[in-house]
Amino acid sequence: KQEVTQIPAALSVPEGENLVLNCSFTDSAIYNLQWFRQDPGKGLTSLLLIQSSQREQTSGRLNASLDKSSGRSTLYIAASQPGDSATYLCAVNAPDNQGGKLIFGQGTELSVKP
Amino acid sequence: NAGVTQTPKFRILKIGQSMTLQCTQDMNHNYMYWYRQDPGMGLKLIYYSVGAGITDKGEVPNGYNVSRSTTEDFPLRLELAAPSQTSVYFCASSPWTSGSLHEQYFGPGTRLTVT
Numbered sequence: 001k002q003e004v005t006q007i008p009a010a011l012s013v014p015e016g017e018n019l020v021l022n023c024s025f026t027d028s029a030i031y032n033l034q035w036f037r038q039d040p041g042k043g044l045t046s047l048l049l050i051q052s053s054q055r056e057q058t059s060g061r062l063n064a065s066l067d068k069s070s071g072r073s074t075l076y077i078a079a080s081q082p083g084d085s086a087t088y089l090c091a092v093n094a095p096d097n098q099g100g101k102l103i104f105g106q107g108t109e110l111s112v113k114p
Numbered sequence: 115n116a117g118v119t120q121t122p123k124f125r126i127l128k129i130g131q132s133m134t135l136q137c138t139q140d141m142n143h144n145y146m147y148w149y150r151q152d153p154g155m156g157l158k159l160i161y162y163s164v165g166a167g168i169t170d171k172g173e174v175p176n177g178y179n180v181s182r183s184t185t186e187d188f189p190l191r192l193e194l195a196a197p198s199q200t201s202v203y204f205c206a207s208s209p210w211t212s213g214s215l216h217e218q219y220f221g222p223g224t225r226l227t228v229t
Contacts, residue, residue: 004156031216043204043222044157089156093216099145099164100208100216101172104156 002027002094006105013080014113021075021108023090028068031093031100035064035075038087038107047088048075080112115140118221120205126227127195135190135224137205145208146188147218148172148180150201157204163188164210195228202226 003026013019023033032051036044048057048064050073056065063076077084087109091102121136139146144165149157159172163182177199179191188207192199205221 034217036220041225044220046217046219049217091156093218099147099162099170100210101147101159101162102149102157102206102218104158106154106156 002103004092004103004105006090006108008108010109012111015082017080018078019080021088023073023105025071025092028071031095033066033073033092036089082112082114085110085112118205118207118219120221120224124225131195132193135203137188138186139207143207143209145210147206148190149204152201197228200228
């Protein structure tokens, strides 16, 4: 059974720091992995999608990597800003018989202090 | 495109009442999903649909029902609401076709409290 774990559960950093959020999954048979941002009381905003054949994706200050064989992904945020404060969720797309459902980690709550 | 829209945004139900959460997408996606998110947790799949007229259960389907009469709409029905159904409900859609990235797009969510 696929399980997704995110470490740490919470992270507080001063503004300007580079930081890494971690995501691990137990079954390497995935279609893709998505990173989402969720602001308090809001919905999910898709940040990056990495296909199973890719090693990384970049969008602005964000870089996501994927190592399928070891079941790991990282989200790198460069030069963090207070506006980056949110919960970050990773999810894997499982090629099982449930319509390509996403299996989510519990999230990392990021706080960037001015 | 409005993307995925959900109504209502908030709702308070009494135990035993029923309601329908509405979800509409205007991207012509064939796959649609309902997830719930409990405090401090990731999302769990309730039901999904691979096309109009086809629905199936996810991980946590008990107490819910769905229908998919059109490509655009995927309502979620709660019968006999229970406190355990207090949660935030997210609808999502995905273009599941050959060559697509299978990216899922989420609605803004419905916050439901059952008291």
